[in-house]
Amino acid sequence: MRLTLLALVAVLVATGAAIAQSPASPAAGEITPALRAACEGDYKRLCAGVQPGGGRILQCLKTHGNEVSEGCRSALSEHRP
Template structure:
């Protein structure tokens, strides 16, 4: 069951990356494999209900910045869409 949930999360994150637009003022951009790996748990906790695409997952993660794991915060800081 856990593998199915993890596969679903990875599919959602991959879909988000595939649907992402060029960077804009809202912070839309591609989710890199490194960012995906660093933020999987935070995505599950805070953004699982967010529809992928248009930078919405990145924006959700950034909105929860102070609650994110150190690994995810660092990855977001280093992220260059």
């Protein structure tokens, strides 16, 4: 019984470590924390009237691609949903 419990704990710890190390891919249209930080000012300036959800903010930022800051443009190009 004790050996089974120790084995179960070892599996759970290993699984938790593996999950913590693998980065989660953002869902389609989801804005990551890095993208939010890079584009917050551009969002407020160009897309403040856009209702969040359904990828609308991300689409607005992409539509204004030539007007966003260099940092936001770079973050948008690296964003892979």
